[in-house]
Amino acid sequence: MKTNEVPQDKSHLESVSREVYYAVDENGEYKKALSSGWDVKTIALENALEEIERRVEDAKRRVLENKTSPIEYYMELHKMDVPVLASYVGIWQWRVKRHFKPSVFKKLSAKTLQKYADVFEVSIAQLQQIKP
Amino acid sequence: MKIDFTHNQSAHCENGVVSNLMGYKGFKISEPMVFGIGSGLLFCYIPFLMVNHAPAITYRAMPGLIFKRFAKRVGIKIQREKFSNKEKAKARLDENLRKDNPVGLQVGVYNLVYFPDEYRFHFNAHNLVVYGKEEDRYLISDPVMETVTTLTEKQLEKVRFAKGAFAPKGHMYYPIEFPKDLKLEKAIVKGIKHTCRDMLAPVPFVGAKGIRKVAGLIRKWPKKKGVKVANHYLGQVVRMQEEIGTGGGGFRYIYAAFLQESSKILKNDQLSELSKEMTEIGDLWRDFAVDASRIYKNRSALDDAYNKVADQLNTIGNKEEAFFKKLKKAI
Numbered sequence: 001m002k003t004n005e006v007p008q009d010k011s012h013l014e015s016v017s018r019e020v021y022y023a024v025d026e027n028g029e030y031k032k033a034l035s036s037g038w039d040v041k042t043i044a045l046e047n048a049l050e051e052i053e054r055r056v057e058d059a060k061r062r063v064l065e066n067k068t069s070p071i072e073y074y075m076e077l078h079k080m081d082v083p084v085l086a087s088y089v090g091i092w093q094w095r096v097k098r099h100f101k102p103s104v105f106k107k108l109s110a111k112t113l114q115k116y117a118d119v120f121e122v123s124i125a126q127l128q129q130i131k132p
Numbered sequence: 133m134k135i136d137f138t139h140n141q142s143a144h145c146e147n148g149v150v151s152n153l154m155g156y157k158g159f160k161i162s163e164p165m166v167f168g169i170g171s172g173l174l175f176c177y178i179p180f181l182m183v184n185h186a187p188a189i190t191y192r193a194m195p196g197l198i199f200k201r202f203a204k205r206v207g208i209k210i211q212r213e214k215f216s217n218k219e220k221a222k223a224r225l226d227e228n229l230r231k232d233n234p235v236g237l238q239v240g241v242y243n244l245v246y247f248p249d250e251y252r253f254h255f256n257a258h259n260l261v262v263y264g265k266e267e268d269r270y271l272i273s274d275p276v277m278e279t280v281t282t283l284t285e286k287q288l289e290k291v292r293f294a295k296g297a298f299a300p301k302g303h304m305y306y307p308i309e310f311p312k313d314l315k316l317e318k319a320i321v322k323g324i325k326h327t328c329r330d331m332l333a334p335v336p337f338v339g340a341k342g343i344r345k346v347a348g349l350i351r352k353w354p355k356k357k358g359v360k361v362a363n364h365y366l367g368q369v370v371r372m373q374e375e376i377g378t379g380g381g382g383f384r385y386i387y388a389a390f391l392q393e394s395s396k397i398l399k400n401d402q403l404s405e406l407s408k409e410m411t412e413i414g415d416l417w418r419d420f421a422v423d424a425s426r427i428y429k430n431r432s433a434l435d436d437a438y439n440k441v442a443d444q445l446n447t448i449g450n451k452e453e454a455f456f457k458k459l460k461k462a463i
Contacts, residue, residue: 001380001415012250017278019376020143022164022385024411030164030389032141034278040425041374044367047428048184049250051364079242080296081185084254087295 002026003033011037012045052079063130069105070130071096074120088119134264137234139273139280143379143386144192145259147172148275149236150199152261153307154208156234159314168390169205169316169323170198173383174330175452177337177346184253186368189346191382193330195257195298196238199305201326205319209309214301218289221302225262225270228306234263234273238303240294246274246281251376256298262288276376320394321463327387328460331452340456343449350442362438363428370421370428381414388414391459402462406455413451420444 003023013019018034025031059073075085086093091112098104099112110124117127137156142148147163147170154161167173174193181188192198203210215221228235240256241247264271269282283291292302331339346369353362373382388410395403420441427437 001385001411001418006380012248013376016246016248017276019276020141021380022143022389023380028408030385030392030407032143035380038374040421041370043425043429044370045250045375047364047367048371051185079253084296087299 003031006033006035007038007040008035009037009039009042011042013037052076060130060132064132066102068100069102070127071105071116072100073130074116074122074127078120085119089115091115133229133232134266134271135229135232135234137261137263137273140275141278142275144172144377144383145275146195146198146257147386149259149261150202152273152275153234153236157307157310159310161314162389162393164386164390164393165316166202167198167383167386168327168394169319170200170202171323171326171330172198173327173387175339175342175382177342177349179337184368186365187349189369189372191373191378201323202319203307205322206314206316207311208307210305211308212303212305214303216301218293218302221292221304222285222289225304226265228304229262229265233306234261235304235306236261237288237292238300238305239288239291240296240300241291242294243287243290245283245287246272246277254294254296256294256296256300316397320398324394324459324463328456328463331456332460340449340453343452344446347442347445347449350438350445354438366424366441367428370424373417374421381417384410384414384417400462406459406462409455409458413448413455416444416448416451420448 001021001023003025006021006023014036018036021033021035022030023033056073056076059068059076062068063070063073075081080088082093082096086096089096099108113124113127117124120127138152140148140152140155142151142163144163144167147166150166151161151163170193172193174190176190178188178190199210213224215224225235237260238256239258239260240254241258242252242254244252244258260275261273262270263273266282268285270285270288272281272283274281292300294300333339333341335341337345350366353365357365374380379386388407391403391407391410395401395407423444424441427441
């Protein structure tokens with residue numbers, strides 16, 4: 001890639017910082033060059049974010065249909081998966097998965113609920129009540 | 133307190149932290165040099181592991197390895213500390229700052245407040261330097277950012293104790309012992325040999341073989357996983373390859389820059405020619421990304437389009453195999 005070919009497209013990062021590329025100048029020497037963004041990867045990032053949004057919406061719908069607990073909804077909202085969430089709350093993965101069951105979730109102790117609430121930075125009331 | 137520390141922006145965080153910490157100690161060493169000597173270049177498909185709900189592919193060595201190998205090969209010693217206690221982690225950091233010693237920290241990106249929301253994922257192998265403290269704000273030099281920034285005590289604690297894969301556990305590190313002058317020649321040769329070995333490894337999911345393996349997987353995705361999932365997977369491949377920190381073309385340009393610099397140090401013209409060849413391979417990776425993006429942009433999944441990008445990847449795999457065979461002989 002030549003220095004003048006370094007992409008200067010719009011991106012989510014450009015307001016904060018440009019990023020470094022390594023590119024060849026007119027004398028064939030490698031130099032650092034700054035890029036504001038590249039559409040090719042911005043689209044990939046946007047698609048990934050859309051996918052997360054879809055997962056959040058899907059989880060929310062299933063909470064309202066009483067098919068899963070709000071824990072799964074908050075997990076998706078925080079871009080987590082089960083291994084990451086389990087690591088944050090310090091609870092085994094299989095137990096976290098069990099807490100997705102609405103019937104199990106209803107019986108959770110205040111102590112366990114508090115652990116989840118702390119990780120998601122919400123109150124226990126917010127954790128228990130998802131608004132449509 | 134503020135340490136007189138020079139912030140140099142880099143493509144990748146780990147190389148950048150090493151390069152900047154070395155610079156503070158009076159050793160001028162470029163980011164590509166750290167990357168090359170530390171054998172940072174790689175290709176690896178990790179079977180069964182899913183990242184962001186897509187197959188895990190990496191274009192570089194495991195987090196932390198680059199610095200470890202670099203230190204060993206140029207003969208510097210690194211002090212590393214991990215903590216289970218947050219208070220202790222903070223106390224040790226403050227102690228170092230009081231002694232005018234800037235330190236590298238491993239952190240999680242998800243709670244790094246100066247990143248835009250869109251970039252905040254649960255990725256725990258980011259690196260930055262703390263070079264001072266003013267009132268309750270730490271002075272931060274994040275190598276991928278154009279300028280320096282700050283974080284409050286609370287904010288820094290949160291990212292130092294992020295959880296999940298590669299949890300940093302407060303990981304703090306800094307170089308402590310140095311040779312009189314750095315002998316780069318031998319280190320470069322070692323670094324290159326190691327990379328050749330990795331890229332030519334007789335393992336189906338590593339190096340050139342790994343690239344062709346992923347090409348084969350891409351061919352099957354639309355039929356096996358459906359259009360939507362296949363497009364998501366393809367988007368993730370491009371992100372691993374091109375997202376911030378790679379310097380473009382899945383680290384291939386940084387490596388080409390390393391070969392160019394090495395050709396001068398070792399007085400080996402062949403390396404300069406090979407640098408040009410690596411640049412061309414980097415360009416092929418970029419072309420692959422452009423064509424892949426056409427697929428996931430239009431959300432189409434003509435079998436043909438998938439076969440076409442798979443063919444491109446196959447060609448790259450063959451070229452890299454030939455390239456590293458030549459590089460092995462050139463050194």
